Amino acid sequence: MSRDHRYFVYIVECADGLYYTGVTNNLDKRLHEHNEGVDPKSFTYRRRPVKLRYWLEFQDVNQAIEWEKQLKGWGRKKKEALFNEDWEKIKLLAKSMKLSHRSTVRSLSDSA
Secondary structure: OOOEEEEEEEEEEOOOOOEEEEEEOOHHHHHHHHHHOOOOOOOOHHHOOOEEEEEEEEEEHHHHHHHHHHHHOOOHHHHHHHHOOOHHHHHHHHHHHHHHHHHHHHHHHHHO
16 A cells, blocks of 8 residues: 655765665655754764755655665765766666676686
């Protein structure tokens, strides 16, 4: 069952340069929580302040969660290309990851 509301997938850059990707139904409130350090166990707590680098709004929570999962699998260069809306670089990085994965699989099967 899908609820139709407003959901945001976002990426913040932490003070130490690391990226955090999340999903929320209230982006302003969530950014405030990250920067105030509401949860001492959270990834961003010791990495404050955080700066919003990217966000995308969804109506369907399931689509938002799927996009969040996909972004969490992306490397730093690909996320930075997203921040710059460099779609060609994203495509190139995706292709190079596929080629790199194939080489690793071949190497593992050759050594077995």
